[in-house]
Amino acid sequence: MSFWKDKLAILQSVIAAMFGVQSQSKYQYDFSGSKFWPFVIAGLFFVLFFVASLLWFVNSVVLTA
Template identity: 45%
Template sequence: MNSGNDGESKTKPTPESPGVLKIIQSILAGAFGVQSDKRRQEDFASSSPWPYIIAGILFTAGFVVLLILIVKMVLAGS
């Protein structure tokens, strides 16, 4: 009797982990508030949130340091 399974798996394929460039694009788009719905869905479908979390923390820390440096340069020039 045929069980209906002809060797094909009916399970969903596991999403592959995103590349570095895709993560950077998503972080920058999210920071500026211009993330497309398609990209957001792709991001949430990825296998792990950790690359996005780490990249977001690094981006935020870098942004804060950049702002501090700009303010120090402006205050030193006046």
Template identity: 40%
Template sequence: MAPRRISNQHDSSPGILDVIRSVLASAFGVQSQKNYKRDFTQVSAVRYVVVGVVFVILFVIGLMLLVSAIIPG
């Protein structure tokens, strides 16, 4: 009987950088199918929700600053 190969990739939860990359990729519509499946097989979506909310807040603030810089007050 051949030794079984153990993969820790699916057993461990993604790190915060993986979550940030995943949220950014999803926001811009370039998320790979492999990462999409990995994200939705996680037990808890709290990290993704928190990072997504922070991203949206920063994105809106960035757009507001850009518009206020372009349009004279």
């Protein structure tokens, strides 16, 4: 169960940081005991998903216009 809690905590931290609502205490907690790479990987996946969804949305709007 701890495995999924850790992954969920990383996901929550990445999403909060992407939208600029990450608190300083949460930021310090994340990087005091965790390694850096899980956050980088999760951040890259989030950015790729975000860009792909924007491309899909823009293409669907342009095609219907």
